[in-house]
Each structure stands twice: as C-alpha cells, then as structure tokens.
Amino acid sequence: xxxxxxxxxxxxxxxxxxxxxxxxxxxxxxxxxxxxxxxxxxxxxxxxxxxxxxxxxxxxxxxxxxxxxxxxxxxxxxxxxxxxxxxxxxxxxxxxxxxxxxxxxxxxxxxxxxxxxxxxxxxxxxxxxxxxxxxxxxxxxxxxxxxxxxxxxxxxxxxxxxxxxxxxxxxxxxxxxxxxxxxxxxxxxxxxxxxxxxxxxxxxxxxxxxxxxxxxxxxxxxxxxxxxxxxxxxxxxxxxxxxxxxxxxxxxxxxxxxxxxxxxxxxxxxxxxxxxxxxxxxxxxxxxxxxxxxxxxxxxxxxxxxxxxxxxxxxxxxxxxxxxxxxxxxxxxxxxxxxxxxxxxxxxxxxxxxxxxxxxxxxxxxxxxxxxxxxxxxxxxxxxxxxxxxxxxxxx
Amino acid sequence: xxxxxxxxxxxxxxxxxxxxxxxxxxxxxxxxxxxxxxxxxxxxxxxxxxxxxxxxxxxxxxxxxxxxxxxxxxxxxxxxxxxxxxxxxxxxxxxxxxxxxxxxxxxxxxxxxxxxxxxxxxxxxxxxxxxxxxxxxxxxxxxxxxxxxxxxxxxxxxxxxxxxxxxxxxxxxxxxxxxxxxxxxxxxxxxxxxxxxxxxxxxxxxxxxxxxxxxxxxxxxxxxxxxxxxxxxxxxxxxxxxxxxxxxxxxxxxxxxxxxxxxxxxxxxxxxxxxxxxxxxxxxxxxxxxxxxxxxxxxxxxxxxxxxxxxx
Numbered sequence: 001x002x003x004x005x006x007x008x009x010x011x012x013x014x015x016x017x018x019x020x021x022x023x024x025x026x027x028x029x030x031x032x033x034x035x036x037x038x039x040x041x042x043x044x045x046x047x048x049x050x051x052x053x054x055x056x057x058x059x060x061x062x063x064x065x066x067x068x069x070x071x072x073x074x075x076x077x078x079x080x081x082x083x084x085x086x087x088x089x090x091x092x093x094x095x096x097x098x099x100x101x102x103x104x105x106x107x108x109x110x111x112x113x114x115x116x117x118x119x120x121x122x123x124x125x126x127x128x129x130x131x132x133x134x135x136x137x138x139x140x141x142x143x144x145x146x147x148x149x150x151x152x153x154x155x156x157x158x159x160x161x162x163x164x165x166x167x168x169x170x171x172x173x174x175x176x177x178x179x180x181x182x183x184x185x186x187x188x189x190x191x192x193x194x195x196x197x198x199x200x201x202x203x204x205x206x207x208x209x210x211x212x213x214x215x216x217x218x219x220x221x222x223x224x225x226x227x228x229x230x231x232x233x234x235x236x237x238x239x240x241x242x243x244x245x246x247x248x249x250x251x252x253x254x255x256x257x258x259x260x261x262x263x264x265x266x267x268x269x270x271x272x273x274x275x276x277x278x279x280x281x282x283x284x285x286x287x288x289x290x291x292x293x294x295x296x297x298x299x300x301x302x303x304x305x306x307x308x309x310x311x312x313x314x315x316x317x318x319x320x321x322x323x324x325x326x327x328x329x330x331x332x333x334x335x336x337x338x339x340x341x342x343x344x345x346x347x348x349x350x351x352x353x354x355x356x357x358x359x360x361x362x363x364x365x366x367x368x369x370x371x372x373x374x375x376x377x378x379x380x381x382x383x384x385x386x387x388x389x390x391x392x393x394x395x396x
Numbered sequence: 397x398x399x400x401x402x403x404x405x406x407x408x409x410x411x412x413x414x415x416x417x418x419x420x421x422x423x424x425x426x427x428x429x430x431x432x433x434x435x436x437x438x439x440x441x442x443x444x445x446x447x448x449x450x451x452x453x454x455x456x457x458x459x460x461x462x463x464x465x466x467x468x469x470x471x472x473x474x475x476x477x478x479x480x481x482x483x484x485x486x487x488x489x490x491x492x493x494x495x496x497x498x499x500x501x502x503x504x505x506x507x508x509x510x511x512x513x514x515x516x517x518x519x520x521x522x523x524x525x526x527x528x529x530x531x532x533x534x535x536x537x538x539x540x541x542x543x544x545x546x547x548x549x550x551x552x553x554x555x556x557x558x559x560x561x562x563x564x565x566x567x568x569x570x571x572x573x574x575x576x577x578x579x580x581x582x583x584x585x586x587x588x589x590x591x592x593x594x595x596x597x598x599x600x601x602x603x604x605x606x607x608x609x610x611x612x613x614x615x616x617x618x619x620x621x622x623x624x625x626x627x628x629x630x631x632x633x634x635x636x637x638x639x640x641x642x643x644x645x646x647x648x649x650x651x652x653x654x655x656x657x658x659x660x661x662x663x664x665x666x667x668x669x670x671x672x673x674x675x676x677x678x679x680x681x682x683x684x685x686x687x688x689x690x691x692x693x694x695x696x697x698x699x700x701x702x703x704x705x706x707x708x
Contacts, residue, residue: 002499003499003502006496006499006500010492010496013488013492014485014487014488017487018487227485230482230483230484230485231479231481231482231483232483235477235483235497235544237448237449237466238447238448238472238475238477238479239472239473239497239500239501240469240472240473240500241469241500242469243466
C-alpha cells in the first residue's frame with residue numbers, strides 16, 4: 001500500500017500544482033452553483049407573497065406581523081395574477097391578497113374578504129393557518145377597542161361593566177365572523193411541484209457536483225498520458241512494484257482527484273450556501289459510486305489516447321456531453337420523454353435521480369437502491385475497462 | 397565472486413523484425429560492461445528485457461542468481477535503471493522525484509530522506525533540490541535521471557545512452573560518476589553509440605548490430621580481431637633509405653618505405669614491434685627522432701565487422 005499511496009499522492013500533488021486547475025477545480029464550480037442558484041431567486045421555501053394597498057396602515061401592520069413570524073418572509077406583489085403565477089411556479093410558497101380598503105373595512109366593522117392563494121401541500125396548509133391567526137390577532141383588539149370607545153361615548157365614560165364586556169365580546173365575535181379568508185388552491189405545475197421546498201442552491205449544487213467531478217476526472221486524464229510520455233510509467237515498472245500496484249495507484253489517484261472535487265463542492269456549498277444534500281448515508285453512497293465511475297472513465301481516456309491534448313479534448317467533450325444528457329445542466333424533467341430515456345446511458349442521470357430522491361423527496365438510502373445499483377454497474381464496467389486499457393497502455 | 401548479471405540466448409521479435417537475436421553476456425561486480433552499437437541495434441530492447449520490462453521470446457536472465465521476469469520483484473530490487481529518455485516528473489522538484497521513486501523501491505521515509513540528500517550531493521543538485529525538474533538544464537535533468545537509478549543502492553546499474561543530448565561538461569561529470577561507481581563495486585551495464593565512452597569506461601565491450609553481438613571482449617581484444625595493420629611513421633635522423641631497408645627486413649613488417657625524412661612502415665602489432673623497429677634504425681647509423689603510431693579503434697572494428705560506420 002505504501003507504493004500505491006505514493007502514486008496517489010503524486011497524482012494529487014500534480015493536480016494541485018497545475019495552476020489552470022485552480023480555476024476549473026475550485027472557482028468555476030462555485031460560479032456555476034451561484035449562477036444556477038440565482039436563476040431560482042433567494043430562499044423561497046417559506047416566502048409568502050402579499051398583495052396589499054401600500055398606503056393602508058392596517059395592511060402594513062398585518063404584513064409586519066406576518067414578517068415577524070419565525071421562518072416567514074413576505075414578498076410584495078402588485079397584482080393577484082402576478083402572485084398567483086409565482087405560487088403556481090413554486091417560487092413562492094403561498095400568497096395573501098388583502099382587498100383595497102382593508103383598513104377602512106376593519107375600522108368600520110364591515111365584512112372583509114382576504115384571499116389566500118396556496119398549493120396542495122403541507123407548507124401551504126401551515127401558512128394558511130398562520131395567516132388566519134395573524135388576521136384574528138389584528139382584528140380582534142381593533143374591534144374591541146372600537147366597541148369600547150363607542151360605548152364610553154354613549155354613557156359618558158363610565159367604568160366598564162360586566163354586561164358591557166359581554167357586549168364587547170359578542171361584537172368581537174361578530175367582527176371576526178365578518179373576515180372571510182377564502183383559500184384558493186392553484187393548479188399544480190409538475191415541475192414546480194418537483195422543485196418545491198428546495199433551497200436556492202440545492203438544485204444547482206448536486207447537478208454541478210456530478211458535472212465537475214466527471215469533467216475534472218476526464219480532463220485530468222492527460223496526466224496519465226504524460227506519465228507514459230515522460231517514461232515514468234516504464235520506470236515505475238522497472239522498480240519492485242507490480243503492474244497491479246501501478247494500476248491501483250494510478251486508478252486510486254484518479255479516484256482521489258474525483259473525490260477531492262466532489263468533497264470540495266459538498267463542503268463549500270454546504271458552508272457557503274447552506275445546500276441540503278439529503279440523507280448523508282445516501283448522498284455519500286451516490287457520490288462515492290459516481291466518483292469511482294468517473295475515475296475509471298478517466299483511466300479509459302488516459303489509456304486510449306496518445307497525447308494529453310487529445311485526452312483533454314475528448315475529456316471536455318465527453319464530460320460536458322454526458323452532463324448535458326444526464327441532467328446536470330438542465331433538469332431531466334424538462335426533457336422530452338425519448339431524450340429522458342436515452343439519458344439513462346449516463347451515470348449522471350442515475351446520480352441526479354438519486355439526489356432528487358434524497359433532496360427533493362426526503363428519501364433515504366433505501367429509496368435510492370435502484371439508482372445505486374445502476375451507478376454500481378457503471379463503476380464496475382468502467383473499472384474493468386479502464387484497468388484493461390491502462391494495463392495494455394503501460395506496457396506498450 | 398559470481399556474476400551480478402548473467403544472460404544467455406536472449407531473443408525478442410516485434411512482428412517480422414528480430415530486434416534481439418541470441419544475445420548473451422555476464423557482468424561481474426565492479427565491472428562496467430558496454431553495449432556498443434548504432435541506434436536501432438537492439439541495445440534498448442536488450443536492456444528492457446534485462447530490467448524486467450519485457451518478456452524475452454527466448455533466453456534466460458539472472459540477476460544475482462534470481463531469474464528476471466516482469467514479475468520478479470526481488471530481482472528488480474537489485475537493478476537501477478537509467479532510461480535513455482528522461483524518466484522524471486518535470487512538475488515535481490528534484491527531491492520529490494527522488495522521494496517518489498524511493499518509495500516505489502520500498503525504502504522507508506527516513507531512508508529515502510537520508511539517501512536523497514546523499515544523491516543530491518553526488519549529482520550536484522543539492523542547491524536546486526527544491527526546484528522543479530522542468531526548470532533544469534538538459535544536463536541537470538540527466539543527472540537527476542541517473543540519481544534516481546542510484547537512489548536505492550542497486551547492485552546492477554543499467555545506463556541506457558546516458559549522455560545523449562548532454563553538454564560536454566555534464567557529459568564528463570556523468571562519465572566520472574560511472575567510473576567512481578565501478579570502483580565502488582557496482583556492476584554497470586552501459587549502452588552507447590559513442591565509441592570514446594565505451595573505450596573510456598568499459599572493461600569489456602559487446603559490439604551489437606541488428607540485434608546480434610558481433611564481437612565481444614576487451615578493447616584490445618576487439619581491435620585485435622581485425623586484420624587491419626598499423627601504420628608507424630618514424631622520423632629519422634641519418635640515412636633514411638638504409639633505415640627503411642633495415643625495417644623492411646623485420647618479419648613483422650609487411651613493408652617499409654622512405655618518404656623524405658621518414659620511414660613509413662606497415663606492420664602487424666605496432667606496439668610490440670616498436671622496439672625492434674627502433675633497434676633496426678639504430679643498427680644503420682641513424683636515429684629515430686619522432687614516432688607516430690596510428691592503431692585501429694573501435695570505430696574501425698565496427699566498420700570491419702559490419703561494413704557500416706558506427707553512427708550510420
């Protein structure tokens with residue numbers, strides 16, 4: 001193992017020493033995660049849209065009360081249609097439409113219709129309950145105060161009697177009954193449903209992880225060719241190091257590079273963007289199997305090509321092509337059915353499917369066993385092919 | 397003491413091309429053995445088999461009594477290979493290169509560190525040990541290439557054309573290092589197509605052409621294999637013609653002619669015949685004031701044996 005580790009260590013050292021990798025391995029993945037996250041806006045998991053008259057003090061008070069609720073951020077919209085569209089697309093969890101003259105109606109103890117726009121999910125139901133409670137909290141003290149003032153005026157400000165309090169209570173109850181919260185459940189967009197509840201960067205992070213882990217592995221395959229061109233591979237075999245150890249070390253080096261890229265994206269995206277990676281065990285299994293496949297693919301590319309520029313070109317082409325087809329650039333849900341079926345030939349498809357199950361649907365490792373089996377199949381096939389081609393290339 | 401390397405009947409073909417054909421020789425401890433031949437003669441293929449990189453089609457290789465094959469890790473541990481093409485990582489420092497190959501030689505971290513310092517001193521790269529090899533001159537890279545082969549203190553050092561593309565100063569340093577290593581008891585297999593290097597370094601030389609050893613022996617033995625005669629020019633004070641007649645009468649001299657103040661003799665074994673020549677000139681009241689002997693060199697031997705010049 002000492003020799004295997006020596007080879008792995010050299011592979012990693014060479015990766016980190018190549019200045020061009022500083023951009024492609026460290027900076028570029030983060031830029032893409034941020035870019036894709038920006039397409040989804042800021043944290044939308046508990047965003048509550050509000051349509052209200054900006055000059056209405058009572059409406060402003062209600063919005064402030066909603067904003068004060070833990071975990072809820074209100075977002076102002078100009079029209080009910082605009083709000084409904086955003087809720088429909090899943091960018092806003094739910095919406096509240098306060099009618100024009102909302103404050104006046106409250107003060108006049110007149111009926112008020114508040115429209116709640118929700119989605120058929122638990123988040124909407126919770127938000128509806130919270131909005132109802134906030135409305136009641138705002139309305140009841142107002143109604144009581146109104147009745148007390150009018151009562152005092154009528155009797156010359158006598159002390160509040162029990163009968164009077166009873167009357168206040170009845171009036172409050174009456175006012176409360178005048179506020180109608182009409183809940184409207186919007187039609188469900190399947191894509192919006194699929195991505196509902198995700199953090200801003202959750203979608204981009206996992207898909208970019210697979211894109212870059214595969215891409216970095218493949219573009220780094222040129223290092224294998226250099227090792228042969230430099231004569232180092234031959235020299236390794238002239239030492240008391242078996243071909244198997246050289247293969248293991250070389251493959252291990254590729255795996256270390258793939259895992260390095262993957263772990264870097266996981267750590268930095270979690271720390272910097274709070275990305276949710278789902279069940280840790282499941283995510284680890286997916287990333288590990290995917291990285292093995294990526295490393296083995298790099299062995300194949302590094303063996304069948306003769307120059308590192310050929311390998312780099314092929315690596316970029318295959319890496320980006322597989323990523324695009326496998327749903328790492330555009331969600332697979334947007335693909336036509338035929339393309340989505342073809343995408344199954346890429347490990348990216350299965351990895352993205354697995355992460356969707358873990359992150360979007362709160363799945364566990366048990367729920368992604370089919371995807372893991374597919375990724376395992378890719379890994380085994382590619383390792384076998386990579387070992388065979390590299391062992392032939394080493395002794396050429 | 398037994399031979400460090402013993403190989404016999406080595407054969408290797410690549411398709412229709414017989415790269416190595418019945419090659420065999422032995423190298424004793426402290427001996428530098430040369431494989432002299434033009435490019436494409438089969439030297440590197442022979443070395444690849446001896447280093448355990450290639451399976452021979454036929455023949456046997458033993459290093460310290462252990463059969464050498466691509467799987468013979470014990471035998472490989474006794475060999476230090478310095479390939480013709482530089483086999484170093486240019487993006488690693490000199491020390492990192494040494495450390496990497498030292499670990500592949502199964503040396504401990506401590507041993508690698510200590511031995512690397514020694515080697516860096518020997519190859520004159522101590523001051524540049526933490527610079528990347530890619531920044532080195534050609535000669536420095538060559539020296540690092542040799543240092544890696546010496547790192548694990550092998551019993552047999554294989555140097556495949558180690559001075560190709562090297563400046564004269566570095567070349568001389570490399571040759572001196574090889575001489576010193578042989579003195580220390582290291583067996584060295586040295587391939588070259590430079591006749592002067594083979595003559596300077598190697599106790600025994602095999603002349604290789606088209607995959608075969610066409611002649612083997614010490615430099616003297618090789619030169620003696622050709623029938624070409626030596627030419628001796630004697631600058632004579634006195635009766636030049638009488639001196640020429642006296643020289644011509646000697647049995648080892650094929651012919652002797654007077655040319656101006658010189659007697660030009662064509663003869664076998666000039667070195668051994670020279671005293672008799674001097675005596676013959678003296679016997680006729682003349683004296684020799686200058687001698688020029690030109691004897692065949694390995695270039696002539698190769699030309700004689702193959703009909704081609706060494707660097708064709």
